[in-house]
Amino acid sequence: MPIALICTFLWIGFVCAISFMEAWLKFRATGVTLPIGLGIGRLVFNALNKVEWVFAIAILLNLLLSKSTILSLNNLLYLLPLTLLIMQTFWLLPALDARTELHIQGQNPPPSNLHFYYVGMEFIKIVCLFIFGITLFKNTSNMSKEQIINDIEKKYQQLGENPETYLKGLLQAKPINYWDYVEVETLLTLQKPRTNFKDEEIFIMYHQVTEIFLKMMVHEIKQLVYEPFEESIWLEKLERLNRYTNMLIGSFDVMKYGMNYDDYNTFRSTLTPASGFQSVTFRLIEIYCTRLENLINEEGKKRIGENPSTNDYFEHIYWKDAGLNRTTGKKSLTLLQFEEKYLDRLIGLANKTKGETLEDKFLKINNCSETLKNKLREFDHLYNVAWPLVHLETAQHYLDLKGESKVATGGSEWKKYLHPKFQQRKFFPTLWNDNEITNWGSN
Numbered sequence: 300m301p302i303a304l305i306c307t308f309l310w311i312g313f314v315c316a317i318s319f320m321e322a323w324l325k326f327r328a329t330g331v332t333l334p335i336g337l338g339i340g341r342l343v344f345n346a347l348n349k350v351e352w353v354f355a356i357a358i359l360l361n362l363l364l365s366k367s368t369i370l371s372l373n374n375l376l377y378l379l380p381l382t383l384l385i386m387q388t389f390w391l392l393p394a395l396d397a398r399t400e401l402h403i404q405g406q407n408p409p410p411s412n413l414h415f416y417y418v419g420m421e422f423i424k425i426v427c428l429f430i431f432g433i434t435l436f437k438n439t440s441n442m443s444k445e446q447i448i449n450d451i452e453k454k455y456q457q458l459g460e461n462p463e464t465y466l467k468g469l470l471q472a473k474p475i476n477y478w479d480y481v482e483v484e485t486l487l488t489l490q491k492p493r494t495n496f497k498d499e500e501i502f503i504m505y506h507q508v509t510e511i512f513l514k515m516m517v518h519e520i521k522q523l524v525y526e527p528f529e530e531s532i533w534l535e536k537l538e539r540l541n542r543y544t545n546m547l548i549g550s551f552d553v554m555k556y557g558m559n560y561d562d563y564n565t566f567r568s569t570l571t572p573a574s575g576f577q578s579v580t581f582r583l584i585e586i587y588c589t590r591l592e593n594l595i596n597e598e599g600k601k602r603i604g605e606n607p608s609t610n611d612y613f614e615h616i617y618w619k620d621a622g623l624n625r626t627t628g629k630k631s632l633t634l635l636q637f638e639e640k641y642l643d644r645l646i647g648l649a650n651k652t653k654g655e656t657l658e659d660k661f662l663k664i665n666n667c668s669e670t671l672k673n674k675l676r677e678f679d680h681l682y683n684v685a686w687p688l689v690h691l692e693t694a695q696h697y698l699d700l701k702g703e704s705k706v707a708t709g710g711s712e713w714k715k716y717l718h719p720k721f722q723q724r725k726f727f728p729t730l731w732n733d734n735e736i737t738n739w740g741s742n
């Protein structure tokens with residue numbers, strides 16, 4: 300229908316411009332005599348007639364193709380101008396041409412009403428086409444509504460469901476609002492301090508914000524892991540990952556300077572043995588990003604045997620060093636709780652993503668572009684060096700202000716453990732040269 304609509308209004312435009320403007324205006328031009336004016340008129344009207352036919356045929360074809368009944372009431376408003384066009388083409392224009400010819404030859408033909416008929420027909424054509432066009436316009440916008448309903452019906456039919464039930468449900472559905480959609484009320488009741496120190500809520504909320512950001516990162520990484528490689532998508536997602544990590548790094552001051560020092564150091568003892576160490580989202584990112592062998596530090600590499608299984612890797616994984624005394628075999632409560640809750644899940648995920656981690660997929664890329672390599676390096680550095688360093692600085696700010704080296708809630712040898720130099724955690728080790736690896740965590 301849009302073609303018919305466009306052609307209708309173009310048709311109106313042409314007829315108005317030529318018949319109601321050009322036809323009489325040209326005689327006012329200096330030097331245009333009656334024979335010259337009639338000569339131009341004959342030329343222009345014959346051209347207009349051909350253009351009108353183009354529009355008329357285009358509209359007719361569009362109506363036929365749209366499977367609407369040609370003889371509908373509205374289409375009569377098209378059929379009437381079409382009939383008038385036929386009359387003009389085969390009767391009026393030839394007759395007017397003949398009169399023009401007589402004028403040009405200097406003869407004076409007898410008076411006739413042919414001009415009045417022509418003007419009358421033009422007027423009727425314009426009025427009919429205008430109403431026809433307006434109705435077409437309304438129908439076109441209604442059609443898109445119909446189309447939407449048809450599509451909805453198709454969607455539910457394909458699911459083997461009754462579309463009507465869903466449409467009725469839509470009729471009853473309450474309009475959505477911000478607080479329900481974003482779950483604001485639930486979200487804002489998730490802060491449950493265990494002491495009366497005001498800043499404890501800041502501590503909880505910033506951890507929650509971080510967990511949400513880590514979840515956003517998992518959301519992006521999973522898509523790269525489970526979907527076929529496409530460089531443009533990887534670049535886009537890595538930019539997102541770098542942006543999220545930069546936000547976490549940039550905002551860590553909320554922890555470092557945003558809590559009262561004494562209050563924090565008092566309320567934190569109530570939180571023992573809980574520790575950020577127990578963030579499973581942090582560990583999920585590691586498992587999705589890299590092969591387990593990259594999560595084993597220098598000491599671990601010496602301990603672990605040949606062809607380690609997934610369980611062996613988890614036995615020697617770097618983060619166990621935060622809570623396991625490898626000489627006595629004793630585990631901290633922080634580590635015990637964490638393993639009891641999440642170890643099976645982490646091992647399951649590691650088995651599932653074996654050969655499919657970001658690093659595995661990157662290693663399979665033929666001729667990986669420098670741009671992509673740089674984005675991967677940037678992410679590796681932000682997540683495994685820059686964030687750990689701001690985190691460590693904050694720990695030092697609260698736990699080691701005057702070199703007193705307080706015990707952390709998770710009970711680790713945190714000064715050593717948290718340093719990237721010690722952890723040696725890298726997602727894409729092949730992207731770093733020997734020198735960079737030796738100096739890992741120095742900046």
Ligand code: HEM
Nearest residue numbers: 506509554574575576578581618694707708709710711713
């Ligand atoms: C005052 C602020 C903070 C201090 C003093 C602090 C201190 C520590 C310490 C000492 C550890 C080592 C484990 C332990 O012994 O408990 C640790 C681990 C950890 N913390 Fe924090 N932390 C702070 C804020 C945060 C925040 C906001 C997060 C965000 C979720 C976080 C996430 C982690 C993670 C993921 C680990 C494990 C790191 C790893 O294994 O590499 N921490 N933190």
